[in-house]
Structures are given as C-alpha cells and as structure tokens.
Amino acid sequence: MAVLSSPNQTGSKPAxxxxxxxYFPFLDWLVHYRQADLPGDLMAGLIVAIMLVPQGMAYALLA
Structure with a gap:
C-alpha cells in the first residue's frame, strides 16, 4: 500500500x-503583477462598470 504525500508538504511554503x-487565488498572481499593466486594467474595469453592468440590469428587467 503506497502512501501519497500532498504537495503542501514540500517545505517550500508555510502552511x-x-x-x-x-481561499484567495489572486494573491498568487498579485505578487507578480506589473504596474505597467495598471492603466489598461483600470480602463477595462471602467468600461465594464459604465457599459456592461447597466446593460445586464436592463436585460434582467426584460426577463
């Protein structure tokens, strides 16, 4: 009978x-995030907030 070890027991990261x-997977890529990407990401978030959220609410009213 083989005993399998979990990947968390490698000793490279604290438990x-x-x-x-x-529980918070974004913490993994947040460490490697480049500040040069921030303006584009903010613009994308602004477009979603201004255009797509009200559009989704309008579709919800029709349903």
Whole structure:
C-alpha cells in the first residue's frame, strides 16, 4: 500500500500561506503583477462598470 504525500508538504511554503492561496487565488498572481499593466486594467474595469453592468440590469428587467 503506497502512501501519497500532498504537495503542501514540500517545505517550500508555510502552511498558512498555502491556505491563504487556496481561499484567495489572486494573491498568487498579485505578487507578480506589473504596474505597467495598471492603466489598461483600470480602463477595462471602467468600461465594464459604465457599459456592461447597466446593460445586464436592463436585460434582467426584460426577463
């Protein structure tokens, strides 16, 4: 009978950090986020907020 070890037992990360990344996966890529991408990401978020959220609410009223 073989005993399988979990990937969290490698010793590279503390157990608390692994648990946080399991519940908040954005923390993993947030460390590697480039500030040069911020203006484009803010523009995309603004477009979604201004255009698509009201459009979705209008479709919901029709349903």
């Amino acid at each position: 608390g950090a692994t648990r946080l990344q399991r």
